[in-house]
Amino acid sequence: MVGGYMLKALRVNLSKLKALIQGVSERFAVEFIGGRGWGAKILYDEVESWVHPFSPENKIVVAGGPLSGLTIPCSGKTNFSTISPLTNLYGDSNAGGKFSCELKKSGFDALIIEGSAEKPVILVVDDGRVSFKDASTLWGMPSLDAEKALKEELGDDFQTAVIGPAGENLVKYAAITCGGRQAARCGVGAVMGSKRLKAIAVRGDKPIPEAEPESLKEMFREAVRWIINHPAFNLWKRQGTMQSVNWANEVSCLPTRNFQEATFEDFMKINGDSMEASTRLRNKGCHLCPIRCGQVNRVGDVVVEGPEYETAAMLGSNCALSSVEDLVYANYLCDQYGLDTISTGNTIAFAMECFERGYLTKTETDGIKLRFGSVEALNEMIRRIAYRKGFGAILAEGVRVASVKIGHSSERFSMHVKGLEISGYDVRAAPAMALAYATADIGAHHNRAWAITYDLKVGRETYGEDKVRWVIYLQHIRPMFDCLGVCRFPWVELDLDPNYYAKFYTYATGLKTSLEQLLARSEKIWNLTRLINLRRGLRAEEDWLPARVFEDPIPSGPLKGLTLNREAFTQMLKKYYELRGWDERGIPTRAKLEELGLLDAPSLTS
Ligand code: SF4
Structure with missing residues (x-):
């Protein structure tokens, strides 16, 4: 059996307060890696294009990845995928901590949350056993206080994901709190609120299978040595x-x-x-x-x-x-x-x-x-x-x-x-970062492609094909970490060779896998989220930025007077579609979908 994965998902229907354990096919697990990859494919297969983000038919897929909880540095990321109430498109957000580790030890790679509870509830998954608790005393309680109260009641060994008043009140950018850290983007907390799910608590004792544990330990020591000596x-x-x-x-x-x-x-x-x-x-x-x-x-x-x-x-x-x-x-x-x-x-x-x-x-x-x-x-x-x-x-x-x-x-x-909402970078003198924001599948979020360092390296006013290629590369490698269930900082900030992650994956699963193969799967997932968005009505005109970045020059400082050049940026965007194998309307061509294997991709259990 392949390691790293539990090959089980827990499907929870909140309308009926019922849970179903489903076996996950190995082909699905590997092709969509985990985390946001699994989330995207499950939403693509199971959520119709007309479903409103706050409808019971919308789903939240909570998943770590094949590396979560293993002897790998920074391996505690948890991804939440859903249809976003802010964008009405595919959305995801992830939090650090340890939630995904306990979820796997409880026996599951993923939770698929569907329906909507009649009254506020807490979902408890205790080493594979599922129960629903009345959340009336926690409803209305602020997030950090609710996490504390839940741990006091259930025990410190539980990891929790909770919403606060903003999620309960369906604020479109409400967050989910996991151990004091936030999965904050895309309104994932509001979707949880629409389902009257105040909190999820998980813990488990099951071992997570590792194909080559000794090799993993050796790689772990090597990677940590690199990190702490940086x-x-x-x-x-x-x-x-x-x-x-x-x-x-x-x-x-x-x-x-x-x-x-x-x-x-x-x-x-x-x-x-x-x-x-x-x-x-x-x-x-x-x-x-x-x-x-x-x-x-x-x-x-x-x-x-x-x-x-x-x-x-x-x-x-x-x-x-x-x-x-x-x-x-x-x-x-x-x-x-x-x-x-x-x-x-x-x-x-x-x-x-x-x-x-x-x-x-x-x-x-x-x-x-x-x-x-x-x-x-x-x-x-x-x-x-x-x-x-x-x-x-x-x-x-x-x-x-x-x-x-x-x-x-x-x-x-x-x-x-x-x-x-655009995150923390002004892009008037950063064409690559501007392209990254304009084309990101969830909307303007830097975690999809933090391309501004490339603008700094090659020029603040250049719009070349090299920048387009770099953005596409980043849009594959950065989300790859969100699929694997690990933090990207050792790579992006402390220069750890990304090939480590292919080796971690190989030693975890027992499947010899190269970085190029993981990137190809990440590209497939990028195209899949594009398909979800197109199906929900996305138009190419929305791969664009607010007028301010083209029309209001930077008013002061060393880059005073610069704006993004509309014409040059339009050419960049055209090149982006071409290099992605998308037509001029931003739609992946049939040949591209065939090349990626998306036309006959497996679903969760097949
Ligand atoms: S570097 Fe990454 S894994 Fe480590 S504490 Fe920061 S976010 Fe968490």
């Missing part, structure tokens, strides 16, 4: 991704005041150094992670894991917040309410710009002076969004819908792609 290792331990604030400001890609500026005059007040000097308590890591990039911070009597760079950029500079203490507290509020800090910061910054332009007045904003830099306005708006109170109900729909409701042509600076 020159950047210590800074990663001390600051995690917060170290990137300085870099982003220096290279003019730090979103500031709703992406109007690309540098922030107070960046030193919200960077990793200020965090270390004032709020940082310790670091924290996921399963078998030597890096432990998570930063635990304290303000007053509040303790929270975070912020990360993305949070500093979107709640910090993008809302013009000038204090790391305020940043930590806003991060805490988002985590407690169960909100994505990226979408929250993006959407509130948009509203702040509307207010400052006079498109909104205090009458519309519930009496709040929604000005950049106002921590009171920011925190109050976070609360209002989570509870859909007053003006918060408009922002709870996401920036795309909010701009339609506010009008005044505000969609030209409504910073999203396909409905997903």
